[in-house]
Amino acid sequence: MIRRNENYIIIEDHNLLFAAIPKCANTSIKEALVALLPAGTEIGRSKTGDPLVHRQETVPFTDTADKAVVLARTDCFRFGFVRNPWGRLVSAWHDKCINRPEVLPAFIPFGVYKGMPFAEFVHRVSDVDDEEAEIHFRSQTGFLLHDGALIVDFVGRFERLQKDWVVIQKLFDIGPLEHRTKGSHKPYREYYTPVLRDQVATRYKDDIALFGYTF
Secondary structure, rough: OEEEEEOOEHHHHHHHEEEEEOOOOOOHHHHHHHOOOOOOOOOOOOOOOOOOOOOOOOOOOOHHHHHHHHOOOOOOOEEEEEEEEEHHHHHHHHHHHOOOOOHHHHHHHHHHOOOOOOOHHHHHOOOHHHOOOOOOOOOOOOEEEEEEEEOOOOOEEEEHHHHHHHHHHHOOOOOOOOOOOOOOOOOOHHHOOOOHHHHHHHHHHHHHHHHHOOO
């Protein structure tokens, strides 16, 4: 049995809860988790047409409702993956503004448009309060913290994805990850001026402080 509460996926039969933070190898992780489901179970499809545990939807964020589920599930092993905020933002911009034929409807209220320059994207994102932000540019602490404390048992890192995934593999006897939607953009540092770098550092200061990221 699977339960979905917007940004958290629970696989009841294995007492597993995944905090799905966009642009942190979500597609690869969901495809790997399919192996834990009964034969024939399928919820959603990836960009390549492969089955997913859950298709991430862009719906309004309800802080209390989402996190209440995670806080209550002390019977589950709860995990999530995080990513360098500067790199994550480049990935989000490139995927949503450059690669796609049109911008997702959820981005339009924030003034995001097809072909939007990266600098303008950073400025727009930086002006949005985290509680109101679309999930692809919400802070990662917004998913993983409650009252200043982590609500998951394990936090892996995108930068050492395969190594950290071994922890999940051993606990649940599932296979390795395949990086299905690897970005085609340049190394993220090449997109930043000093001003943009500092703007992102301010916008995602909590992510940077908690997870120890540097530019």
